[in-house]
Amino acid sequence: xxxxxxxxxxxxxxxxxxxxxxxxxxxxxxxxxxxxxxxxxxxxxxxxxxxxxxxxxxxxxxxxxxxxxxxxxxxxxxxxxxxxxxxxxxxxxxxxxxxxxxxxxxxxxxxxxxxxxxxxxxxxxxxxxxxxxxxxxxxxxxxxxxxxxxxxxxxxxxxxxxxxxxxxxxxxxxxxxxxxxxxxxxxxxxxxxxxxxxxxxxxxxxxxxxxxxxxxxxxxxxxxxxxxxxxxxxxxxxxxxxxxxxxxxxxx
Amino acid sequence: xxxxxxxxxxxxxxxxxxxxxxxxxxxxxxxxxxxxxxxxxxxxxxxxxxxxxxxxxxxxxxxxxxxxxxxxxxxxxxxxxxxxxxxxxxxxxxxxxxxxxxxxxxxxxxxxxxxxxxxxxxxxxxxxxxxxxxxxxxxxxxxxxxxxxxxxxxxxxxxxxxxxxxxxxxxxxxxxxxxxxxxxxxxxxxxxxxxxxxxxxxxxxxxxxxxxxxxxxxxxxxxxxxxxxxxxxxxxxxxxxxxxxxxxxxxxxxxxxxxxxxxxxxxxxxxxxxxxxxxxxxxxxxxxxxxxxxxxxxxxxxxxxxxxxxxxxxxxxxxxxxxxxxxxx
Numbered sequence: 001x002x003x004x005x006x007x008x009x010x011x012x013x014x015x016x017x018x019x020x021x022x023x024x025x026x027x028x029x030x031x032x033x034x035x036x037x038x039x040x041x042x043x044x045x046x047x048x049x050x051x052x053x054x055x056x057x058x059x060x061x062x063x064x065x066x067x068x069x070x071x072x073x074x075x076x077x078x079x080x081x082x083x084x085x086x087x088x089x090x091x092x093x094x095x096x097x098x099x100x101x102x103x104x105x106x107x108x109x110x111x112x113x114x115x116x117x118x119x120x121x122x123x124x125x126x127x128x129x130x131x132x133x134x135x136x137x138x139x140x141x142x143x144x145x146x147x148x149x150x151x152x153x154x155x156x157x158x159x160x161x162x163x164x165x166x167x168x169x170x171x172x173x174x175x176x177x178x179x180x181x182x183x184x185x186x187x188x189x190x191x192x193x194x195x196x197x198x199x200x201x202x203x204x205x206x207x208x209x210x211x212x213x214x215x216x217x218x219x220x221x222x223x224x225x226x227x228x229x230x231x232x233x234x235x236x237x238x239x240x241x242x243x244x245x246x247x248x249x250x251x252x
Numbered sequence: 253x254x255x256x257x258x259x260x261x262x263x264x265x266x267x268x269x270x271x272x273x274x275x276x277x278x279x280x281x282x283x284x285x286x287x288x289x290x291x292x293x294x295x296x297x298x299x300x301x302x303x304x305x306x307x308x309x310x311x312x313x314x315x316x317x318x319x320x321x322x323x324x325x326x327x328x329x330x331x332x333x334x335x336x337x338x339x340x341x342x343x344x345x346x347x348x349x350x351x352x353x354x355x356x357x358x359x360x361x362x363x364x365x366x367x368x369x370x371x372x373x374x375x376x377x378x379x380x381x382x383x384x385x386x387x388x389x390x391x392x393x394x395x396x397x398x399x400x401x402x403x404x405x406x407x408x409x410x411x412x413x414x415x416x417x418x419x420x421x422x423x424x425x426x427x428x429x430x431x432x433x434x435x436x437x438x439x440x441x442x443x444x445x446x447x448x449x450x451x452x453x454x455x456x457x458x459x460x461x462x463x464x465x466x467x468x469x470x471x472x473x474x475x476x477x478x479x480x481x482x483x484x485x486x487x488x489x490x491x492x493x494x495x496x497x498x499x500x501x502x503x504x505x506x507x508x509x510x511x512x513x514x515x516x517x518x519x520x521x522x523x524x525x526x527x528x529x530x531x532x533x534x535x536x537x538x539x540x541x542x543x544x545x546x547x548x549x550x551x552x553x554x555x556x557x558x559x560x561x562x563x564x565x566x567x568x569x570x571x572x573x574x575x576x577x578x579x580x581x
Binding site: 005 | 353
């Protein structure tokens with residue numbers, strides 16, 4: 001059972017908390033800004049064969065925006081563990097709204113904050129010197145939404161398997177970072193040796209990043225329609241899995 | 253209760269919960285009527301919280317059944333949740349939101365419309381004395397204020413049944429008394445049925461109409477506070493002596509005696525008259541009584557008589573001087 005109003009309430013709470021946590025908004029953009037600024041400057045003159053004469057910063061910026069969406073989304077999904085630790089989850093779990101509604105509300109709330117962060121990053125990259133196709137930004141929004149939903153949902157699914165917040169570092173270092181590095185966000189996946197490239201093809205973010213890049217700078221390694229279908233299907237899959245997993249959790 | 257109609261709000265039958273091999277709650281059976289304040293008293297780890305979690309649909313029972321406000325907790329959890337309010341032992345407020353926002357969120361998830369919410373928020377904040385703190389972030393609240401806000405939130409949506417899990421745990425004496433007053437007021441003004449768990453004797457004695465005493469997951473006594481006390485005699489005498497000889501001697505005299513960690517506890521209906529008898533008995537058999545104390549029997553003594561242990565071992569004063577002073581009440 002899903003109640004649209006219940007989804008809205010949970011979404012609203014996430015947004016209220018997001019807007020209030022100004023230090024987190026700025027803090028979490030720090031790393032990607034440095035990635036974009038310093039990698040962009042450092043590799044300014046590097047010759048990456050598959051890029052041709054495209055400037056590295058143009059290649060990098062869509063990847064870094066995707067990075068922001070990936071990290072923010074996963075964080076807010078996993079942050080359900082915090083709610084569990086600090087008890088607030090119980091307040092929701094004993095209320096009449098269904099578990100499915102709770103999972104969906106959190107997914108949409110987390111995804112929304114991830115998208116806002118992504119847009120902020122896109123704006124900042126503009127300041128740093130990135131020049132995207134303005135009309136393509138609309139397409140990129142579609143991909144951002146799909147990436148955000150996918151990884152917020154995945155974060156929620158992971159949170160149901162976690163006992164407490166101590167597993168958080170583990171998730172970040174052994175799950176989120178590999179996904180990020182193996183997505184072609186920093187360099188074209190073509191540059192990977194054959195045996196690693198296989199991993200990038202089973203990584204849904206690869207297609208999200210490729211779609212972003214196609215939208216913003218008209219460079220892509222795959223057909224953008226394939227990008228859309230893969231990340232779209234993945235986001236639906238993740239929503240189903242995360243609601244099923246969440247439905248089964250007992251709050252001890 | 254005066255409420256003559258057969259208004260049974262909670263019915264629990266053989267409710268059992270296993271965690272692996274460990275039985276946290278064992279075949280518990282009881283009923284609670286509308287408007288009652290029902291206490292579940294027992295030491296830490298006795299299974300009180302597990303019981304509450306099953307009744308509030310957070311945990312699924314291993315066996316047995318329970319209905320709350322007429323709905324089965326396993327088959328109709330959604331309907332149960334609509335009709336109950338809960339205040340957990342651990343804080344469950346969103347500390348990043350203000351008091352008003354926490355209550356507003358709560359009202360929304362229980363389907364209250366805006367007008368109703370606003371009116372009710374003002375009402376419940378008034379009742380727990382937090383009206384002037386409505387727009388302060390909860391993380392700036394003291395422990396006692398947070399607790400009061402939690403209680404306010406628990407009954408905000410007009411629940412039929414309110415569960416309070418150790419409502420005054422870790423609070424100072426004044427705050428505790430305040431919260432007792434709020435709970436009394438709530439029952440009087442809102443006609444809500446209240447189940448509270450506690451390991452504070454005074455809380456159960458002061459607040460509850462009926463009390464279930466629970467130990468190792470089992471109910472070992474259940475009645476009104478008065479009748480539980482009367483059942484063991486109105487006085488209880490604690491004495492400290494060497495050896496087991498005296499215990500056997502007293503038992504042979506037909507007295508209710510139990511060995512506790514400190515000494516012996518004897519329950520009697522007329523304690524003052526029993527004490528001289530005890531001394532002459534001891535003297536006749538050459539037994540040395542180290543200390544004696546007499547007090548009006550409490551639920552603690554009921555628990556001690558049934559289990560040989562105290563509900564809160566750590567908080568008992570064991571100094572003989574304290575006992576002597578208690579004697580001169």
